[in-house]
Amino acid sequence: xxxxxxxxxxxxxxxxxxxxxxxxxxxxxxxxxxxxxxxxxxxxxxxxxxxxxxxxxxxxxxxxxxxxxxxxxxxxxxxxxxxxxxxxxxxxxxxxxxxxxxxxxxxxxxxxxxxxxxxxxxxxxxxxxxxxxxxxxxxxxxxxxxxxxxxxxxxxxxxxxxxxxxxxxxxxxxxxxxxxxxxxxxxxxxxxxxx
Numbered sequence: 001x002x003x004x005x006x007x008x009x010x011x012x013x014x015x016x017x018x019x020x021x022x023x024x025x026x027x028x029x030x031x032x033x034x035x036x037x038x039x040x041x042x043x044x045x046x047x048x049x050x051x052x053x054x055x056x057x058x059x060x061x062x063x064x065x066x067x068x069x070x071x072x073x074x075x076x077x078x079x080x081x082x083x084x085x086x087x088x089x090x091x092x093x094x095x096x097x098x099x100x101x102x103x104x105x106x107x108x109x110x111x112x113x114x115x116x117x118x119x120x121x122x123x124x125x126x127x128x129x130x131x132x133x134x135x136x137x138x139x140x141x142x143x144x145x146x147x148x149x150x151x152x153x154x155x156x157x158x159x160x161x162x163x164x165x166x167x168x169x170x171x172x173x174x175x176x177x178x179x180x181x182x183x184x185x186x187x188x189x190x191x192x193x194x195x
Contacts, residue, residue, distance in 0.1 A: 003101055003104040004063075006062060056127070069094060071093050072091040072093075074127055089126070090124060137156050
């Protein structure tokens with residue numbers, strides 16, 4: 001069966017785009033779902049001031065009438081003007097483990113970015129450097145920390161097959177505290193609350 005790529009054009013489409021990861025990660029105890037309303041508003045120009053300096057399009061991939069992937073493409077014009085580069089960003093990438101799905105999603109996003117004059121594509125990146133960015137490549141058996149992303153283990157392989165390369169490693173560390181400092185902190189917090 002062929003993969004059909006449809007642009008997100010309506011609020012109904014946008015809800016499908018935002019909710020797709022809920023089915024993709026169903027039963028995965030390490031994936032932390034977004035707040036749906038926040039995510040929807042982030043992707044709507046009338047609610048997100050980033051659209052004052054960004055252009056974006058979003059697409060859903062369908063196979064046999066079922067959503068099997070999604071991707072966004074973003075151009076941060078302020079960043080590009082400051083850097084002197086023409087960088088397009090791919091964002092909010094999610095897909096089933098099927099290379100034809102990610103290939104069609106990227107073909108669509110890359111074509112749009114090239115049509116807009118972009119000469120380089122990076123990601124996953126959001127609208128700006130405070131938004132969703134990066135791809136999990138190890139540590140799939142841990143909950144992500146705040147502002148971190150969780151992805152399927154097969155993403156890296158599929159992106160490398162498409163010719164994408166890792167640019168940087170962002171490393172997180174986990175520190176396990178014993179009960180003693182926690183109890184001490186709780187006593188301190190209780191004292192502060194009394195004041």
